[in-house]
Structures are given as structure tokens and as C-alpha cells.
Amino acid sequence: MVDKWHQAAGQIVKDVLSHKRLNQEVFAKHLHEVAGGKEGMDGKDSFRNVLRRGTVTLTMFLHALNQTGTKLPPNWQKTRSRSADRLSPIYAVVNGMATRDSLDESLLSDPDAAHLLNQIEALPASDKFERGLELIRRSEYCYRTNASDIAFYEMSRTNDDFAELTKKIEKSTGRRISSRTLRRAFESGDFQLAMFLECLYALRSESLERYIDMKDLEAAATESLTQRRRSQQTSDE
Structure with missing residues (x-):
């Protein structure tokens, strides 16, 4: 079952492509040319599966924005x-x-x-x-480098360090993630858009408000917080 975070991530990329009428097969070919071999980037069927599961990465979203001529969110342009x-x-x-x-x-x-x-x-x-x-x-x-800089920029807006951000994520979405794991993801720029959406929600960032209804993120947070707490309670029993 695909959770709401992954549903939202997949839908964001679909919406960007469909709004500019960029065929998914054409976009999948572009991804294969720049990074063939990575999951979702080795052919049209692979990309469609990634979209269906919502396991798109932040770099895929950035590729979609660029390939459709869509401007980056204003705050993200500062990272270039x-x-x-x-x-x-x-x-x-x-x-x-x-x-x-x-x-x-x-x-x-x-x-x-x-x-x-x-x-x-x-x-x-x-x-x-x-x-x-x-x-x-x-x-x-190049896109991973940009994704990394965007992630660090978002965190810097609230002057949080990784320890503080992981606490905010657990409090707002129920996800438990170590500071070390989160830092590695930020430094590499290679992480799923769904995870990044959780970070943005925890930081109360509205950078993606033109691409997604913030109420959808609230719904995803409420669902995941309930499910993860219930799962933790079950494991503790």
C-alpha cells in the first residue's frame, strides 16, 4: 500500500509533466540518458513503476521542472x-x-x-x-548537487541542526530517523521526494505550495503520525 507521502510525491511529478504536456516516455528517455541504470531512470516502464509507487527522488522532480521549462520555487533559485x-x-x-x-x-x-x-x-x-x-x-x-543545496537551504531557514530536525520530523510525522542518516541524505542529494516532503512539513516550509495543496501534506502527516505511533506501540508490547 502506498502511503500519502509517496502518493503526494508521485502526483507532484505527474502534475508537472502533464501541465506542460511532456510525455512520460520522453521524460523517461531523458532520465535514462543522464543517469541510466538507477532505479526509475533505466527505461519508461521503470519510471512508470516509480511514479506508481511514489518512489520518485528529489532530483527527478528537479529534472521534471527543467525539462518542462518550469521555474524553480523562488527560494530555491538562491542555491544555484x-x-x-x-x-x-x-x-x-x-x-x-x-x-x-x-x-x-x-x-x-x-x-x-x-x-x-x-x-x-x-x-x-x-x-x-x-x-x-x-x-x-x-x-x-549536477541535479544531486542542486538537491543537496536545496535541502541544506531549507534547513538553514529555521537555523536547525540535524538533531533538531530529526526531532521535528518525529514529532510531526512519526518518522524516526537518525541525525547521521539524514545528514548523509542531505549531503548526497540522493533521497526520495516523499522523505523531503516530510522534512518540509516538519520545517513548516511552503516552498512547494504552487505544486501541492498544503492540506494534503497535513493529511499525510496526520495519517503517518497515527500509523507510526500505533506500530511503535505494537512493537513495544
Whole structure:
């Protein structure tokens, strides 16, 4: 059974695509080109299954906004300069100021970054600059970086740390998650949109109010809080 958080996540992406009349098959092809092999990004049937289950990621939502020409929420546009700074090592490879061997090991060990670097290295020298910049902008690694910066931005608006945010999440939705796990998700930018919706609700953020009725989030929170508390009571007995 799909809970209301995942229902809301899947519906948000569906609505963005349908509002701009972007065919799901065409969008699935785009996802496969930028990050083939990841769940939901390896073909149209896989993407449809992810939509049905609501296990779409925050990066899928960002891809949908960009592919349909839909503007980011105003507050999220403030994160773009930070994302560009974090991508500067790969930009340096494209413009010839750095080589792959000179990059930090943490970057080289990231599968999405490695996939992007492989694509850049395969470009002919004459096209490396312009096409390399386009590959970066389209890449899953770029979108994950942006997703990470968006998540940190949302948390910074209330001056919370991870310990405080996990307490807010448990109080408002009943989800128990460790500070370490949440930090890893934020730092990687690779997490489900449903989880991010819970974070936004706990932070009382209205950044996505143009994409979802906030009453739907309240309904999801009420349902999950009741179900998770009941489940915890059962396990404690």
C-alpha cells in the first residue's frame, strides 16, 4: 500500500509533466540518458513503476521542472550559485584547467560524477568545451548537487541542526530517523521526494505550495503520525 507521502510525491511529478504536456516516455528517455541504470531512470516502464509507487527522488522532480521549462520555487533559485561552486572541479576539467587525475578521490568515487567524467572524456577535443558544459548541466550529478543545496537551504531557514530536525520530523510525522542518516541524505542529494516532503512539513516550509495543496501534506502527516505511533506501540508490547 502506498502511503500519502509517496502518493503526494508521485502526483507532484505527474502534475508537472502533464501541465506542460511532456510525455512520460520522453521524460523517461531523458532520465535514462543522464543517469541510466538507477532505479526509475533505466527505461519508461521503470519510471512508470516509480511514479506508481511514489518512489520518485528529489532530483527527478528537479529534472521534471527543467525539462518542462518550469521555474524553480523562488527560494530555491538562491542555491544555484552555491551549486555552481561545488561543481567547479568538473568545470575545470572541461575548460582544461584540471585533469581527472587531479580531482579529489571522493568525487572520483561517486558513480554519477564518474559517469559524467567518462562522458566528458569521450568528447572530441573540438567540442569538449561547449558540449562538456551541456553535459554538466544535464547530468544527474549536477541535479544531486542542486538537491543537496536545496535541502541544506531549507534547513538553514529555521537555523536547525540535524538533531533538531530529526526531532521535528518525529514529532510531526512519526518518522524516526537518525541525525547521521539524514545528514548523509542531505549531503548526497540522493533521497526520495516523499522523505523531503516530510522534512518540509516538519520545517513548516511552503516552498512547494504552487505544486501541492498544503492540506494534503497535513493529511499525510496526520495519517503517518497515527500509523507510526500505533506500530511503535505494537512493537513495544
